[in-house]
Amino acid sequence: MSYRRLAITGGYGFLGWHTACRLRALQLGEPVRLGRKDFTDSVRLAEALGGVDAVIHIAGVNRAESDEAVEQGNIDLATTLAAALRNVGKPVDVVFANSIQAQLDNPYGRGKAAAARVVKEATQELGGHFADLLLPNLFGEHGRPGYNSFVATFAHEVAAGRTPAVTGDREIELLHAQDAAGALIGALGRDVSEVVPGEAIGIGEVLRFFLETHEVYATRGEVPDISTPMRRNLFNTYRAAAFPDMWPLSPQVHGDNRGDLYETVRSHGGTGMAFMSTTLPGQKRGEHYHLHKVERFFVVKGEAQIELRRLLHDEVVTFRLSGNKPSFVDMPALWVHNIRNVGDTELITMFWADQLLDMDNPDQFPETIAQETTA
Template sequence: MTVAITGGFGFLGWHTACRLRALHQEEPVRLGREDFADAGTLGAKLADVDRIIHIAGLNRAASDEAVEQGNIVPAEALATAVDALGRPVDVVFANSVQADIDNAYGRGKARAAELLGNAVRFAGGHFADLLLPNLFGEHGRPGYNSFVATFVHEVLAGRTPTVSGDRNLPLLHAQDAAAALIAALGSDVRHVVKAEEIGIGEVLALLQEFHECYSTRGEVPDLSTPMRGNLFNTYRAAAFPDMWPIVSEVHADRRGDLFETVRTHGGTSMSFISTTLPGQKRGEHYHLRKVERFFVVKGEAEIALRRLLTDEVVRFRLSGSTPGFVDMPTMWVHNITNVGESDLVTLFWSDQLLEPANPDQYPEQVELNASLG
């Protein structure tokens, strides 16, 4: 069965597509604004689709009317397309907890749910209406997707955002939202997706803690809770690739050189060392949650990374003559290649112990046109 994601190139759409690829080996049909330009285009894209996750909408705009219509119009177009298909299609709607509140965004979301639900049920399909709380995660847009993205942007710039009206609110990582949307496919439900309550000021304090710890020497902060880990990965994604690589301070004496590779503040972690022959490559995978560091101890290496579902490749050269390291952002495919003439010695560190049954490691090549083998 084929899944389509409306808003598939946006923040939550990208996270959902990443999760479908990693855990379900599914390549969804990702629909953007241009696919809603006319009924014929949308209908053609949905011709072979059996399930739809509807995320497309508008969070902010110049006027309340634009926000309200920005959520109703895509839902109307999708409802019309479902009707035109003439067969059952299952739809999951990424709604908002504000749908029960009388504001522009809430009214738009509520009307979108009504339009879509009627069309899907009339066609004989299942309709799941999931009310999502405040979302955050890797590659959110400052000033649009989340206050967390805005805070991260400001903290990285060395500024301190102002917190007005500090209060607790439910906060959900985009991967957890994506998991709920995928799990609801084929069901008839309407419910609020549960999230952890956390204070706005507490979020800012955590991001400032991470920045102080991580931005100069790459020290890994306390990641002892899922919220800390998710916020740290959000911060790391925004810091990448500008802060890399980091060159370690070398302490030399008559015995040789000593340098730190990883300094952590709490939590469970593991490290290991590999040797790689000239011309050989390691990696070619990505992670959804794991914090991972590649530290080149000896030899010459190229580290290549590509953000999942995009084409551009970021490259770093590291040398054992100037020991340094690069951290792998979540949902970035990565590898390390020995580009020298002698053995490459690399130390790898992860914040998680390896669980063979659930390794959080998904194979994919960095180079899209690379041959297998």
């Protein structure tokens, strides 16, 4: 089902950003991203929803000064949204990013369960479809340490050279934010209530992966074993936490009378491909982004400028690399990137990706660095 305009509540938060990124990748249009200020009252929210025919409701409260504030905060958000939908006065399909804790008798769970009932009643009253998706613990790129998940906290701590402690090690069911976003988008236009499954993994296992990754990746640029989706997604989470501070890296160069020899990529697992390119002065390559792909740019000869912009953000990160000191930079997932020859001679660049090119599903989406985002 296609929609003319789609809104995301909590659109500037962790899952909201991931969902907006995925909508762009699928070419489903620019969503109306709604934040805290849009929920000050139902009239203002109704104005923001003008022309919208579908809503992905992600906004929620998971931390507050008291348990009562957590429970009531989620109900209040749902009540405001329900009132706004009634003010709009037409059928609007709604997908609710609920939590598996809605099945439990705790403040957060009770608040989310009640929120689902409130929004469902208003949606169905107006003739819209309502999907209630119960999500497990989420993780992924650009989660807030100390807030979104223990995974985000571990990634930032380890990337900063610290070793956090694990208390009460146990298995936690985790779901990557892009997989959650895919489930939310896929539920549009459906009447359903279901649990979105994650993957169980030990808290200590996550920390050990980050520590092992930091040892081989941050110090030597070696790619760890990312042969499973969970390991790849954890790796991308770590890369987001380490970017851009750890770049660029320079490998050891071994020279003799034949020339120089240096290793560009060493992988500890999985498939991958490496390739070289030549770029004429003033020319540019790239201008795209990836949802999952791990990619490295290695400047071998010439002068290059690499630009990166986090999707749906305006700030551009720039690196200058020279073949006089062979260096490389990895492209984070969900960052638009390009490379330009800024020298007077031919630029020689080596590229590596963790997956073989699949023309039917290339995980490569065109966008320019200069493109501005909407506030």
